[in-house]
Amino acid sequence: MNRTTFKYLVMLRPKQWLKNLMIxxxxxxxxxxxxxxxPARGAVPFAAFCLAASSTxxxxxxxxxxxxxHHPVKRHRPIPSGAVSPSLALAICVLLLVPALWLGWLVSPVFLLLLVAYLAISVCYSLKLKEIPVLDLFCISSGFLLRLQAGGEAFGIPVSPWLFLSVFLLxxxxxxxxxxxxxxALGEGAGAHRKSLLHYPEGVLDLLLAMTGAAVLVTxxxxxxxxPALVYTVILCCFGLFRFVLRxxxxxxxxxxxxxxxDKQLLAVSVLWALMFAWIVYR
Known part of the structure; x- marks a missing residue:
């Protein structure tokens, strides 16, 4: 893979497509x-969200x-580093958006509506909402919830209230x-990178992390x-939450x-949870 291809691939953030498995x-x-x-039925919805996500x-x-x-890592990304010009980046954004919407329409009108809602919130987040404390957290959370609901629509499977709450709180x-x-990581320079971080008083994010983590375990x-057999997966869920907080x-x-x-431990417990859940449900 040459450098030109690699910089465009990095800009699309394919690692983040893992979130679209929520479908x-x-x-x-x-x-x-x-x-x-x-499984094959999920290919088009998954591709639609991957293209839409990369566009955002x-x-x-x-x-x-x-x-x-001002960020020690993000400054090396193609756009802030100057490797890709703003005009070209905007063109790529639009080129990704068109097939994403077309694939969404192929799934169903309701799926397309959920995809458009995801795009609308993401655009508002990028333009302004990410600067507003608490609201920025809910914008990120909405992306997971819309993926979950879109998955339910794509496969014709209703999302239970407890699953909805679990994903929302997680x-x-x-x-x-x-x-x-x-x-x-950024310390005193955090505000230069993200304005919302200036408006979180000391200890508030720690408190919110503890509150939401506890609520996830309950839901x-x-x-x-x-x-009854699935109750044992709570142990793995608890370990994963604790490990993330420690990290x-x-x-x-x-x-x-x-x-x-x-994180090898987080990856291992996630795979083990999926295997245990699958063995209990599909045996």
Missing amino acids: FFPPFLGGAILAPGV YVLNDLCDRHNDS SLFLSTGKRLGELN YTLYVVTR VKSGLGGDPTESLLK
């Missing part, structure tokens, strides 16, 4: 993922290019960890309690995707 949660957790045609990542980097120049927990990780337990407070970063890929 497969309704059939997987509902015991339907192995039904004939179900490009727009976000474009809007943040000046602030990202996404808030991860969003808070991401912000706290940024605050710890997830209530979600699985109807199937954030140790200054290792709070980005959910990076944490999952770089």
